[in-house]
Amino acid sequence: MSEKGSNQYMMMLSEIFPFNLFQPEYSGTTIFPPHWHDKCLEIIYFCGGRAELHIGGVAYNAAPGDLFLIGEGVIHSCYLIDETPNYYTILLDRYKIIASDLNSVEYGPQLTGNFSLPVMLQAEHAHYEEFVQLIAEIIEEFVAKQVGFEAVVKSCLQILLTKFIRYYGDSGNEATRQSGIYRNKMERLKDVISFIESNYQEKISIRHAASIAKMSHYHFCRVFKDAVGRTFHEYLQLYRIGKVEELLLQTDLPVTRIAEQTGFVTAQNLGVLFKRHRGCTPMQYRKSCVSSQ
Numbered sequence: 238m239s240e241k242g243s244n245q246y247m248m249m250l251s252e253i254f255p256f257n258l259f260q261p262e263y264s265g266t267t268i269f270p271p272h273w274h275d276k277c278l279e280i281i282y283f284c285g286g287r288a289e290l291h292i293g294g295v296a297y298n299a300a301p302g303d304l305f306l307i308g309e310g311v312i313h314s315c316y317l318i319d320e321t322p323n324y325y326t327i328l329l330d331r332y333k334i335i336a337s338d339l340n341s342v343e344y345g346p347q348l349t350g351n352f353s354l355p356v357m358l359q360a361e362h363a364h365y366e367e368f369v370q371l372i373a374e375i376i377e378e379f380v381a382k383q384v385g386f387e388a389v390v391k392s393c394l395q396i397l398l399t400k401f402i403r404y405y406g407d408s409g410n411e412a413t414r415q416s417g418i419y420r421n422k423m424e425r426l427k428d429v430i431s432f433i434e435s436n437y438q439e440k441i442s443i444r445h446a447a448s449i450a451k452m453s454h455y456h457f458c459r460v461f462k463d464a465v466g467r468t469f470h471e472y473l474q475l476y477r478i479g480k481v482e483e484l485l486l487q488t489d490l491p492v493t494r495i496a497e498q499t500g501f502v503t504a505q506n507l508g509v510l511f512k513r514h515r516g517c518t519p520m521q522y523r524k525s526c527v528s529s530q
Contacts, residue, residue: 243272243430254387255333256394258379259326264482265515267475268315268322271430271465277328279307282372286322290315291466292356293423299324304368306354306401312423312430312464325376331398334391352405364404371397425450426464437477438500443469477501478514485523492519 261269268288281290283303290297290305292313299305299315299322307313358365375393378386429446446469447457461469477499484495493504501507511519 243270243434244275244427252333254391255330256390257328258376260324261326265475265478266317267479268317269313270476270479271312271314271472273310273312273427274307274328275310276332277330278309279305279313280327280329280372281305281307281324282327282369282376283322283324286320286324287318288315288322288324289318289466291464294460294463295356296463296466297357302360302369304358304365304372305356306358307356308352308354310420310423312426314466316466325372327372327375329394331394334394334398352401354401354405364400367400368397371400422450422452422460423464425452426461429461430465433473433476437473437480438498440500441473473500474510475514478511481507481511481519482522485519486526495519 263269271291281299281304283299283301283305285301288299290299290313292305292307293311297303297305298318355362358368360366371393375390378389378393429449432446432449433441443458444454446461447454450457450460452460458469461472465472467475480499481495481501484490484498488495490498492507496502496504496507499507501510508518511517511522515522517525
């Protein structure tokens with residue numbers, strides 16, 4: 238699933254149908270942690286509730302009807318605001334979609350070219366209705382799964398990609414050059430996130446993380462918060478708590494051992510932070526999950 242750190246290539250339906258649609262499940266206040274897809278476009282369509290998204294270093298408050306277009310390689314994360322959000326996620330590998338369809342061979346270079354997608358589209362924005370209609374049809378076909386739904390979905394995806402290139406094709410201007418500079422910073426942050434995922438059990442200082450990103454302490458703290466939506470320490474704590482939850486559910490290890498294995502050192506420290514973020518103690522969390530099964 239993951240090729241390097243949080244570079245995720247999600248499970249596709251098949252090699253000839255490199256697409257998937259789902260409504261993610263989550264626990265706690267983190268709907269999904271910072272990650273990116275080097276080979277996939279991601280489209281998020283909100284149907285209900287609200288959430289706080291961070292996409293490419295910019296924060297967005299998502300509400301019903303909002304549409305988010307997340308390009309390949311862009312760091313993104315999502316956090317709960319209050320009520321449980323209802324949304325669909327579409328992932329597609331446009332390179333494989335084009336390669337899998339002989340009818341698209343002639344137009345492949347165009348549909349897999351560079352574009353600068355607007356991250357957030359709302360009802361008042363140009364082209365919003367076109368995109369929402371296509372996405373609504375994709376969702377309807379995929380959920381109903383009537384005969385030939387794959388052909389209809391693939392057709393809609395190709396139209397969607399065509400419109401992306403038509404409206405947002407890369408013009409190679411100054412804005413593109415600046416986005417390249419910004420992407421370079423994001424690539425360095427990816428190294429930090431990958432490092433955390435491999436070494437969260439150990440003590441990790443901001444100074445060390447900043448050195449991995451090749452940034453000053455101050456600049457790193459600002460860029461990391463903008464990109465991830467949490468401070469470095471907050472993100473590290475939340476990532477470790479996610480690992481604690483896995484161990485609580487998948488093992489019968491005592492909390493003291495779990496604290497040692499997830500970088501919290503002591504059970505007391507783990508208990509304080511777990512209750513702050515999850516609203517209960519680790520043992521209460523384990524018991525509630527076991528009783529609900």
